[in-house]
Amino acid sequence: MTPDDALPAGLPGAVREALLAPLVDHHCHGVRRDDLPRARFEALITEAGSPPPPGTTHFDTPLGAAIRRWCAPVLDLDPHAPPAVYLARRTELGAEEVNRRLLRDAGIAAFLVDTGLGGPELLQPAEMGRLAEAAAAEIVRLEQVEQQVAGDEPTAVGYIDRLAETLAGRAARAAGLKSIMAYRHGLGFDPARPSRGAVIAAANRRLADPKERLTDPVLLRHLLWAGVDAARERGLPIQFHCGYGDPDLDLHRADPSLMTGFLRALQPVGVPVVLLHCYPYHRQAAYLAAVFPHVYVDVGLALTYTAAGSAAVLGELLELVPFHKQLFSSDCYGVAETCHLGALYYRRGLARALASRIGEGEWSAADSARVAHMIGTGNARRLYRI
């Protein structure tokens, strides 16, 4: 569990209790089940997608320092253990024990796992749940479903029908859907549902080379609206990757305010939208959540990667976001450290924001505890109906 010294001293008991209560992690990925040599571990603690320059290490980052500070004690080491000592201890304990300790100590009640990334080396949702003693459910990634359908269906009409059927089938067993439109096109897309004629023409081009990643803007919009249909049928939200991510992304095209037209078009449909990560556009995201009734927001990944600086990011989100519109996620991926630290920095940042509001006489302790409960679990349970 998040250790006592991670939270400011002097917090009222009810606030401390609300902050330490088990969280719903509404956006995460599987962690690796195998033991990781140093180079592979370092590749998983950065979004860089490449090794560090010769003579340097990805441990010399906010996240790397945070691993040494907060994860080392979970593996029975002193805080600030050097990287080599940390990694040697990791190998000594073995991946399963390391995963069990870091996931369980994160204090998570339920994981909603985006299964659209990686292969058999990543733990499945049920395995994540078992190790962490938590519940688990799946979030279905639209682009992954499309890739599979494009490989299976040789005709445009068959592709359109099978896409709708497969999305409906997957949605029936999932807690939500997810779009990575930000990666494939950017969020400044035409919000209108494309015509059937345009979709058939684009599908014919697509099926000539179905192994390629989908980047055609007409088919991406068709996929998104097909996802909206499946989500509406099941009462599910759709998550969108926004902001910070790996170098596949053009960051300036991942600003969620670029999809304002789509959010407007979706409002009467009744499908909630969840803006994930958002950094450095989290203020734009907070604005969107404040003005659109169906928009929710979370800074997930940004907290893990800004680590010691994350309280400022959370503080900026809290400037404007309605408390019933914010969610917690760790966005853990690859190594369980990212789950552990996502939860820790969320609690630590929110604790600091609440302590300052209480100290300045802005909020009561009871309201602060209520807000911590809403953001940590209540909003996610209401939105995903878990």
Ligand SMILES: [Zn+2]
């Ligand atoms: Zn993610």
